[in-house]
Amino acid sequence: MNKQASLYLNLKDYRCTAIKKTKVIFFILIFTYFLVSVNYIQVGNTQISSEIEENEVKISGTDLPDKVYTFLAPKTDLIFDDLFLKKHYKYYIYVELVTPHNCTLTITLIDPDGKQYDIFENNLFIDPEDPDKGRYFETPFGTAIEGDYTLKFSVSTLENLNLYIRIEKGPKSLYDKIPMEEQESIVLYHVTRFYSGMSITHNITLKTDYMYKFYFGRVSPISIMENSQVDISFSITDSEAVVFTIYSNETLTIINDVNISKFGTAIDGAYQEKLTIQSGVQYTNIGYAVIEHHRISDLVDPNKTVIPDPDPVNNTVFQNNIFSMPQEWSAGILVFFGSILLFVIVVVVKNRKKNVDFNERIDKFRRNRKEKSEK
Incomplete structure (x- = not known):
């Protein structure tokens, strides 16, 4: 047991x-199966990422592109390195889809300081009913600093396609909005890279009794996927420390347009301008210019004898009044008098006819009497 x-x-x-x-x-x-599965997923993702990264083309050089480029599915990044752009100038970026396909295009710009601008993201496509719709786009970019820029064109597509890309230098920012006659009177001009909440001040010397004109404009594009609203606050402090508020959180117009204001001075001397920008993106380039527009008053020299224009003896000013009749009145008067004239003519003709008939009867009666008397 x-x-x-x-x-x-x-x-x-x-x-x-x-x-x-x-x-x-x-x-x-x-546990072993889990480790193997995780490793397999990571390897698979790495392979996919590697395949996407393989469709990356880098082009280095200072020459601005003007060529057709091929973009392979599913994603290709075309990167232009070392594009030398001059400060304060406007550069036009033109992209056109030249094959019958669709894609999503994203354009990113990085300035010489490594600051990134997301300037475009949208679909390009061919519309059979309207071939020009959605096929191309153009946007200007105004530089704030000079140096080597990087432009990245990222294309997501289901099929391989070709894009024509052209970048060309334009005029100085805002100069296409400032009239030629005013460009000779610029007393301050600048393009500044702003981050949200940034303020900048400028000291300038202004004359008394002059009207000055101010131009403000956003010169860097913002992708439609971003908040494109940019607000400006602007004030002027004169040489006696009097502050004049010109803008207080005023929304700037769209790119390639300007906000304009005028300011007349009461004293001369050193003025200080303060500009503050609020925006929903990392960086925004703002162009601004100050123009000496015109003299408000012509100051009279006390040593100069002024001879007034001679007036009549009785100080009476004669004015030649010219009566001007409205066109409708003229037409009405013509119709009225024409009707009266026509009526008179009708009456005269009618009475004349009656008189003729009456005279004929009288003559006939006389002839009859004469014939009877002869018998």
């Missing part, structure tokens, strides 16, 4: 040990 009990206990212990070992092996297998 004791042997049987001992054997039973041994079997029971062996069974428990076997179950424990089985559980351990089972958990080890599950």
Whole structure:
């Protein structure tokens, strides 16, 4: 009996040990499977990323592009490095889809300081009913600093396609909005890269009794996927520390347009201008210019004798009044008098006819009497 009990206990212990070992092996297998699966997913993602990264083309050089480029599906990044752009100038970026396909295009610009501008993101497509719709776009970019820029064109597409890309230098920013006659009177001109909340001040010397004209404009484009609202606050402090608020959180117009204001001075001397920008993007380039527009008053020299224009003796000023009749009145008067004239003519003709008939009857009556008397 004791042997049987001992054997039973041994079997029971062996069974428990076997179950424990089985559980351990089972958990080890599950853990191993988990590690292998995670590694496989990571390897797969790495392969996919590698395939996408393989469709990256870098072009280095200072020459501005003017060429057709091929973009491979599903994604291709075309990067232009070391594009030398001059400060304060406007550069036009033109892109055109030249094959019958659709794509999503994103354009990113990085300035010489490494600051990024997301300037475009939209779909390009060919519309059979309107071939020009959605096929191309053009946007200007106004630089704030000079140096080597990087432009990245990212295309997502289901099929391989070709894009024509052209970048060309334009005029100085705002100069296409400032009239030629005013460009000779610019007393301050600048294009500044602003981050949201940034303020900048300028000290300039202004003349008294002059009207000055101010131009403000956003010269860097903002992607439609971003908040494109840009607000401006602008004030002027004269040489006697009097502050004039011109704009207070005023929304700037869209790119390629300007906000204009005028300010007349009462004293001359050193003025300080303060400009603050609030925006929903990382960086925005703002162009601004101050124009000496015109003299408000012509100051009279006390040493100069002024001879007034001679007036009549009785100080009476005669004015030649010319009566001007409205065209409608003229037409009405013509119709009225014409109607009267026509009526008179009709009456005269009618009366004349009656007189003729009456005279004929009288003559006939006389002839009859004469004939009777002769008989």
